[in-house]
Amino acid sequence: PLFKEGGISGYVKVSVGSVLYACLETGKKFGIDSFYTGLGSEEIFAGYHKHKEKANNLLALNKECWDGLTKVYDKDISRDQTIAQLFNVKLICPYLNKELMQYALTIDPKLKIDTIETKLILRECAEYSGIPKEFAFRKKVAAQYGSSFDKAIEKLTRKNKFKFKKDYLNKLNK
Helix, strand or coil: CCCCCCCCCHHHHHHHHHHHHHHHHHHHHCCCCEEECCCCHHHHCCCCHHHHCCCCCHHHHHHHHHHHHHHHHHHHHHHHHHHHHHHCCEEECHHHCHHHHHHHCCCCHHHHCCCCCCCHHHHHHHHHCCCCHHHHCCCCCCHHHHCCHHHHHHHHHHHCCCCCHHHHHHHHHC
16 A cells, blocks of 8 residues: 555655656656756755754754755655656756765754744855845745645545545555
8 A cells, every 4th residue: 555654654755746747747748858856955954844943953953954864765766766767867866965965964053044944045045146035035835735736636535535635545556
C-alpha cells in the first residue's frame, strides 16, 4: 500500500509528486530536458516553521537543518528522481551542492530566519537581484496547496465517496 507507518506520508508524496509530474510533463512538451529544483533550500536556509524554535542558537539550528538534510533523499529526491526518469529529464539541485551545504551551515541564524520570515537570506538575495519585495517576501505555500492539487485530490476523494484522501489514493494504488 501507498501509506505505510513512519516516514513521510504517502499522501504528501503523491500530492507533491503530482505537482512535479505536471511541471515536467509541460516542460517536456516544450523540449526542456533539464529542470532546476529548490530541493535542499528549506533545509540549509532554515525554511521550515520548526526552525523558528531554534533561531537564536546556531548549533541547535544547524543540527535541525542537518537532520533535515539527512532525510531529504527518502523524503524528496527518491520521489522526484523516479518522476524525472518517466520523462527522461535531468533534475538539477543546486542547493544540494556539497560546498554550498557546508557553507550554509556556518551562516549566522539571524541571517537565515527571524520571528516572521524563514529563508530570510534567500528572500533578501532575491530582492537584491531585482525581484520585487512583494514576491521575494510572499508567504510560503507548499506546492500541493499553491497548485491546488490538494483541492483536486480532496474533490476526487469526496466524489468517489471516501472520507479520507489517503483511503482514496490507496484504492488507486491497488
